[in-house]
Amino acid sequence: MKTPGDTGFTFPDWAYKPESSPGSRQIQLWHFILELLRKEEYHDVIAWQGDYGEFVIKEPEEVARLWGARKCKPQMNYDKLSRALRYYYNKRILHKTKGKRFTYKFNFNKLVLVNYPFIDMGSAGSGVPQSAPPVPSGVSTHFRFPPSTPSDVLSPSEELRSPGVFSAVPRRIARGSVSDCSDGTSTNSELEETGIAPGDDRPADRAFRNLLHPRLSHDSLFRVYGAPPNPTGLPRSGPLAPPHRVHPESLSPFPLSPLPGPGGLLVPALSPALSMTPTSHMPYTPSPSLSPMLGSHFSFNPEDMKRYLQAHTQSVYNYHLSPRAFLHYPKIVIPQPQRPDKGLGGPAGMGPHLSSHPLHHQAEESHLSPFKFKLQPPPLGRKQREGPNPAGAGHAPNSGSATASFSYSREPGSASNSASSGMMTNNSTPAGPPKIKVEPISDMESEEEVEVTNISEEEHEDDECDVFSPPHPNGGLAPPPNHDRMTDDDDLEEDVFKTPAAPTSGVGANLLGLKAEPRELNLGQGAPISPGGTHCIPLKLRFKRRWSEDQRMEAGTEEAEDKKSRAEREEITQEVEPKLGKENGDRKSPDTLAAPLGTGQRRVSSELQRATAQLSLENNIF
DNA sequence: GCCGGAAGAC
DNA sequence: GTCTTCCGGC
DSSP, X not given: OOOTXXXXXXXXXXXXXXXXXXXXXXXXXXXXXXXXXXXXXXXXXXXXXXXXXXXXXXXXXXXXXXXXXXXXXXXXXXXXXXXXXXXXXXXXXXXXXXXXXXXXXXXXXXXXXXXXXXXXXXXXXXXXXXXXXXXXXOOSOOEEOSOOSHHHHHSTTGGGSOTHHHHHHHHHHHHTTOOXXXXXXXXXXXXHHTTOOGGGTHHHHHHHHHHTXXXXXXXXXXXXXXXXXXXXXXXXXXXXXXXXXXXXXXXXXXXXXXXXXXXXXXXXXXXXXXXXXXXXXXXXXXXXGGSOOTTOOOEEOHHHHHHHXXXXXXXXXXXXXXXXXXXXXXXXXXXXXXXXXXXXXXSTTOSGGGTSOGGGGGGSSOOOOOOOOXXXXXXXXXXXXXXXXXXXXXXXXXXXXXXOOOOOXXXXXXXXXXXXXXXXXXXXXXXXXXXEEEOOOOTTSOTTOOOEEEHHXXXXXXTOOOSOOOOOGGGTOOOOSOTTTTTSTTHHHHTTTSSOOOOOTTXXXXXXXXXXXXXXXXXXXXXXXXXXXXXXXXXXHHHHHHHHHHHHHHHXXXXXXXXXXXXXXXXXXXXXXXXXXXXXXXXXXXXXXXXOOOSOHHHHHHHHHHHHHXXXXXXXXX
């Protein structure tokens, strides 16, 4: 087991600061918890422990007391506090580490992904982080999350900024060390009283003020917000140490170090997935408090980035995001779930292969797409999860069908891939492909937008589906090192917090495979390569799709993607045509697309060639 | 100890 | 929206 001491995970400073709770007028409990966790003074009360993001409340009543003090709720006790913590379960901010008393775990995925939609890979290490929940270690180079330039900060996502982000500063100042509860209980000054330098928070205030300044630099951000100089010169020890001060053995996953990059910023535009502009595709915002903090920096090394990206990728699944949510960062390739046949070891860069430059992954099939994403509602309550479907026995409340179906959304009336996949799975193989929930895309969403929910995963997750399901036995993937990841039904959620697990070919691969392994996706959710492969996609179609996908990937643009969709539609049309021809000769009806392929493969073949040629032309244009 | 519903405060 | 409070159940 990793220990907080030997693994470092740097939570961004904001995470520990009440100001960074944009959605709330007051400090939120999870912030407070982080705050305590970062203070060594409280390590006897609460501390990181065990896995990535896991912490144990050593003195529940004391924590409750502190919380109560902070909130001016003298009657607070652990029972109430724990209720509040449970309240986070559904929000996926926290979850309980089962079997361990007073032990909870942060869902880092949630925190980071939502708070750091913009990854900054630019300049080298300036900066710094703060504390460190246990996490797999990493090395050198880093990238940072939030926007580093004013434009980054203010522009595309300006709307994103929670109203409270900046206004919180004065508020906090006013609150100041609000400590005066009528009952005389010291409140949030308590931390300061106990040796926490008052200035500890103040730099943050400055940071926020600085954020408002258009010329704020990365470094200044780091300095003012990320890592105030340690006046004592004493490095913080343990996981809480800022990366730049972290001892090598600390192995913070997010240490500082330059990452070669083009001028380096991954501007918001690069993260359409997490765009939260009014036109964005995030109908569901899990928590206002998790709004992006645009002013802090978060460092990652390449491996961490991979993990992050992988986690993000997972989150695409976890949160039922559209594949568009996959990050698309130049020079950074999301660590793709290793396919079984690759024999790659552990997930998420725990293996040596991930120690190399992230770019090496470009050689792999991974290819990210600037997917937009759409979040789905939080997981069902326990009763809902466990009640109707105990043991996670393949229950998919929202799934309309047990049949795998993957669908690209498209113009109304046009062919549907779900239909296509329906055809592909027309044999309805018993052990068939993972069930994919396909949701209609709203008009507001882009045509290319895809909403895919892996039902199979939901089954594993009891509908929480927060993270990858554990490596599939058939996937050939070594299970993640985390000892308890598979022990709890919600541990899957933890995956994002830990080293993300590589999805299996049957599940994750399908998801990640939206870009990386489209063939598998398109060909029936991995069914084709299953030992008992029973999909009925004509070989030519498979090749063609593969080829098309490759072409598209080369293009690497949305246009290409559009073309792919077009191509896909065309394929579908082709596939369906025979059937349609029999029925009414009209290909307008999407319903008919669900019909089995039937005969006419020869015709399909010829049309396939035609379509291929056309696609080729289209691709050549770009 | 933990869970989660319900009601209510802010 | 985020807890706080209460409480019955496991």
